[in-house]
Amino acid sequence: MGKALPDIEYMLLPGALNGLYDKQTHTIYIDPRLDPPTTRATLVHELVHAERGDTACCDAWFHAKQELTVERAAAMRLISTDDLIAGVRETCDDRHLAAWLEVDLDMLNTRIGILTAAERRVIEEEVDRLGRTA
The missing domain is CATH 3.30.2010.10 (Metalloproteases ("zincins"), catalytic domain)
Structure with missing residues (x-):
């Protein structure tokens, strides 16, 4: 339970x-x-x-580390790679993308900041395919 x-x-x-x-x-x-x-x-x-x-x-250092760890975990839960790719198909504007994903800009930036190399490559390929600049 x-x-x-x-x-x-x-x-x-x-x-x-x-x-x-x-x-x-x-x-x-x-x-x-x-x-x-x-x-x-x-x-x-x-x-x-x-x-x-x-x-x-x-402790300020421990607090900052705890908050960063939690924010990264929250970003992973809220924004899947598939959702991020689908959002990029709609817009490359950060504010519009955050709104499309129904998160705030800070959460979107956190998720983008922790993309793996493979995730980043897939998203960049999609942006290139669409002929947009990231």
Whole structure:
């Protein structure tokens, strides 16, 4: 039997914080002011934190490493290679591609940043086939 999904609550969060996971209450908090693509990206990001059982950390280096690991995992879940290729068939504009994939631009950039050599080659071949510049 798997772990229960965390509760999700919407509440105004301070500063530039889009969401957070509270391990003690097993609750994800999402800022309701976010647009739908950012909400989707934030929710998956926080779900990865919940699955990992992450807690807030006070060491800046460890915090940055944890966030990068979680963001990469979320990007892999939200944007498959096939979806990225299909999106490139529609547009090569980053903002339009992010909207087409229903993610925010940060999540798209994270996914592009972790493409494998094979994934990058397939996407570049598709862009070349379409006669576009990447």
